Amino acid sequence: MNLSVNMNDLSDVIESDRAHVWHHLSQHKKYETVDPMIIVEGKGIHVWDAKGNKYLDAVSGGVWTVNVGYGRESIANAVRDQLVKMNYFSNAAGSIPGALFAEKLIEKMPGMSRVYFSNSGSEANEKAYKIVRQIAHNKYDGKKHKILYRDRDYHGTTITALSSCGQHQRKDQYGPFTPGFVEVPHCSEYRSQYGPCDDYGVKAARAIEDVILAEGPDTVGAMVLEPVTAGGGVITPPEGYWETVQEICKKYDILLQIDEVVCGLGRTGKWFGYQHYGIQPDLVTMAKGVASGYAAISCTVTTEAVFEQFKADPTDPMSYFRDISTFGGCAAGPAAALENMRIIEEENLLDNVTRMGDYLVSRLNELKEKHQAIGDVRGKGLFCGAELVVDRETKEPVDESVTQAVVAECFAQGVIIGATNRSFAKLNNTLCLSPALICTKDNIDEIVTAIDNALTKVCG
Ligand SMILES: Cc1ncc(COP(=O)(O)O)c(C=O)c1O
Numbered sequence: 001m002n003l004s005v006n007m008n009d010l011s012d013v014i015e016s017d018r019a020h021v022w023h024h025l026s027q028h029k030k031y032e033t034v035d036p037m038i039i040v041e042g043k044g045i046h047v048w049d050a051k052g053n054k055y056l057d058a059v060s061g062g063v064w065t066v067n068v069g070y071g072r073e074s075i076a077n078a079v080r081d082q083l084v085k086m087n088y089f090s091n092a093a094g095s096i097p098g099a100l101f102a103e104k105l106i107e108k109m110p111g112m113s114r115v116y117f118s119n120s121g122s123e124a125n126e127k128a129y130k131i132v133r134q135i136a137h138n139k140y141d142g143k144k145h146k147i148l149y150r151d152r153d154y155h156g157t158t159i160t161a162l163s164s165c166g167q168h169q170r171k172d173q174y175g176p177f178t179p180g181f182v183e184v185p186h187c188s189e190y191r192s193q194y195g196p197c198d199d200y201g202v203k204a205a206r207a208i209e210d211v212i213l214a215e216g217p218d219t220v221g222a223m224v225l226e227p228v229t230a231g232g233g234v235i236t237p238p239e240g241y242w243e244t245v246q247e248i249c250k251k252y253d254i255l256l257q258i259d260e261v262v263c264g265l266g267r268t269g270k271w272f273g274y275q276h277y278g279i280q281p282d283l284v285t286m287a288k289g290v291a292s293g294y295a296a297i298s299c300t301v302t303t304e305a306v307f308e309q310f311k312a313d314p315t316d317p318m319s320y321f322r323d324i325s326t327f328g329g330c331a332a333g334p335a336a337a338l339e340n341m342r343i344i345e346e347e348n349l350l351d352n353v354t355r356m357g358d359y360l361v362s363r364l365n366e367l368k369e370k371h372q373a374i375g376d377v378r379g380k381g382l383f384c385g386a387e388l389v390v391d392r393e394t395k396e397p398v399d400e401s402v403t404q405a406v407v408a409e410c411f412a413q414g415v416i417i418g419a420t421n422r423s424f425a426k427l428n429n430t431l432c433l434s435p436a437l438i439c440t441k442d443n444i445d446e447i448v449t450a451i452d453n454a455l456t457k458v459c460g
Pocket residue numbers: 063119120121122123125154155156157226230231259260261262287288
């Protein structure tokens with residue numbers, strides 16, 4: 001690779017970045033006095049910045065993406081080979097890696113049948129919303145068009161994806177939003193809306209039914225939910241929740257759309273998060289971990305019953321899915337995804353996630369014994385959260401500045417962790433961990449030690 005840069009002195013690159021790059025989720029004023037961070041290399045679970053500092057990345061590329069870890073030459077080779085043979089053709093036609101990956105993916109998803117390719121999680125969700133809307137028009141005269149989403153869930157950054165966002169601070173200043181999206185209550189047992197109870201999961205699901213009845217079941221076409229809420233605070237579903245949600249969807253003929261953009265491909269110890277709960281979705285979306293960030297790819301996967309409705313009447317010029325994603329035709333995405341999946345299988349990474357996930361939760365629970373600031377520890381596989389509180393009795397959340405100070409202290413020790421940020425008026429108080437699926441016990445010990453030190457420093 002020749003980028004005409006001197007890897008021993010990247011100050012020019014830093015200046016170019018400072019002058020011209022607009023970073024995601026960033027207030028830029030600080031870069032007038034502080035250098036922007038430029039990540040230049042990755043290997044396994046570690047990354048290096050432009051100044052040569054090494055970090056253990058406990059969030060897989062910042063946003064739970066690089067599931068198989070950095071520096072995977074076999075993925076790079078698969079992408080290269082594909083690009084020199086055939087880089088792109090509109091997905092109105094097929095591609096070799098597209099067909100092969102779709103088949104492998106469907107093998108992992110009993111009950112599902114069709115894969116629609118695009119580029120980002122937001123886009124995958126928007127495709128699903130368009131499918132729901134078109135079914136509403138074709139089958140229900142447009143009436144059954146509403147889509148329910150849940151408080152604290154996130155489904156993407158575009159205006160319509162934000163219309164289905166249960167993280168209210170993220171939406172501020174970006175309205176007006178797309179009509180037809182209706183919020184249902186969250187299912188965080190730690191912050192139970194019904195006080196302490198044995199059947200919280202069933203109650204939280206029944207609260208969704210109340211919304212359906214208030215809106216009118218004949219107006220509700222679908223419900224979009226994360227299997228485990230990610231950026232909203234790593235909320236694992238309570239006992240009894242998913243069974244009841246599935247029953248409610250069946251009862252009112254509502255399509256169940258599961259957003260696997262974070263959980264998808266191994267993060268929780270199964271291929272998909274929903275597979276822990278015995279449910280059968282109608283639509284599944286995925287992106288980040290599908291190719292671990294080696295190429296852009298997202299998928300909207302449907303059942304054959306959903307797909308059938310888009311080919312029922314070939315004489316009707318409007319009866320097919322009139323949607324396109326230019327870069328959904330890039331062959332690099334499925335080529336990377338195929339190799340990514342092969343690695344997960346060959347290296348038994350799902351087993352590793354289950355074992356290491358249990359270890360991570362047990363280590364975090366030890367920290368909870370030591371630090372009063374940890375109010376709750378939650379997790380499924382290598383996908384864990386620790387919620388910080390001022391007081392365990394009242395559960396008053398710490399201020400976001402405290403959460404961010406803990407993140408910064410870990411960073412100073414060479415460990416990158418994440419946290420809920422600028423998502424809620426009050427609940428930006430959960431530390432988030434999602435290391436690569438190759439994570440070892442030693443890596444976990446290093447992460448937990450960094451958090452331990454940081455909590456001692458910040459919270460006393
Ligand atoms: C659960 C969930 N869905 C969808 C998205 C949107 O994905 P993207 O940023 O690729 O558009 C995200 C991104 O963080 C996510 O966490």
